[in-house]
Amino acid sequence: MRTNIPGQGKTVYRLLVAVLLTACFIFPTIAQKAEIQYLQGLGDTRYHELNSEVIEQTYHIYVRVPNDPEPEKQYPTIYLLDGGNTFPMLSSYYWYLKLAEDSPTAIIVGISYGTSDWRKGNQRSRDFTAKSEERDFWGGAGNFQQIFREEIFPLIEKNYPSNPNQRIIFGQSLGGQFVLYTAQTNPDMFWGYIASNPALHRNLPFFLETTPPENQQATQPRLFVSSGSEDVPRFREPAMKWIEHWTAREDLPWQLKTVTLEGENHFSAVTNSFRQGIRWLFSKDEN
Numbered sequence: 001m002r003t004n005i006p007g008q009g010k011t012v013y014r015l016l017v018a019v020l021l022t023a024c025f026i027f028p029t030i031a032q033k034a035e036i037q038y039l040q041g042l043g044d045t046r047y048h049e050l051n052s053e054v055i056e057q058t059y060h061i062y063v064r065v066p067n068d069p070e071p072e073k074q075y076p077t078i079y080l081l082d083g084g085n086t087f088p089m090l091s092s093y094y095w096y097l098k099l100a101e102d103s104p105t106a107i108i109v110g111i112s113y114g115t116s117d118w119r120k121g122n123q124r125s126r127d128f129t130a131k132s133e134e135r136d137f138w139g140g141a142g143n144f145q146q147i148f149r150e151e152i153f154p155l156i157e158k159n160y161p162s163n164p165n166q167r168i169i170f171g172q173s174l175g176g177q178f179v180l181y182t183a184q185t186n187p188d189m190f191w192g193y194i195a196s197n198p199a200l201h202r203n204l205p206f207f208l209e210t211t212p213p214e215n216q217q218a219t220q221p222r223l224f225v226s227s228g229s230e231d232v233p234r235f236r237e238p239a240m241k242w243i244e245h246w247t248a249r250e251d252l253p254w255q256l257k258t259v260t261l262e263g264e265n266h267f268s269a270v271t272n273s274f275r276q277g278i279r280w281l282f283s284k285d286e287n
Helices: 008-026 083-097 139-157 173-183 204-209 231-247 269-281
Strands: 044-051 056-067 075-080 107-112 160-170 192-196 221-227 255-261
Touching: 008 221, 044 139, 056 083, 075 083, 075 139, 083 107, 083 160, 083 255, 083 269, 107 139, 107 269, 139 160, 139 173, 160 173, 173 192, 173 204, 173 221, 192 269, 204 231, 221 231, 221 269, 255 269
Parallel strands: 075 107, 075 160, 160 192, 192 221, 221 255
Antiparallel strands: 044 056, 056 107
16 A cells, blocks of 8 residues: 655655756766867868788878868978877977968878777887897888888878978887988988987997988988987987987988987977977078
């Protein structure tokens, strides 16, 4: 038999209202899928999934397209290694540099693994490096060059107004090692190189002993190498040995500019290196 307790219905109703009001304050809106078009600093960003046929690896390619590109015009293209971190940082920063006239209009390409975990697919230690006796999984830089030549360059230059004669590559740490590896083994692959705090701590002899082939282009590529004054010794000291070795030589296949970034550490140097590198690449200075 059902028994009605006086006021019970009103009590339950009040409890429900209280719960709903509390929920509204705790969860004011339901999270939605991130829409990057509202991050105006990233501009017009496109995405491509690249499943490499050179090696078994998926790369996530993000492309910032110039605003209102001119018909039939081709633009310098800046390729960012470690794009999962560097693309959102430097693509937005590039826009500020352009507003300040520190950078020309360019296409920005970020190459990402989609994770920072090697167990989930981040293979930067393989892709960006020359061989090392200390790490048997290092040494895939030659294959990564092939991925650029056969897969990344065709993807970008087929779909976007990218100038194949003004390709620029930016790399930080091990990414900086790949920049130097390519500048020393295949200098004509890019028009401009920016190596930020290159990490040469496990295979420095390769970078001191490898003589670059002669330049085959009408103009020399430009190579900008920076090292933060507060970088940790295991990175700073090998980088300085590289700088001392190559600045003492005259038979270089590139125009070389080296800079110590005062007060910068291994990671804080990224934006400063990018800015100074881009400004120098597009300047008329040769020193």
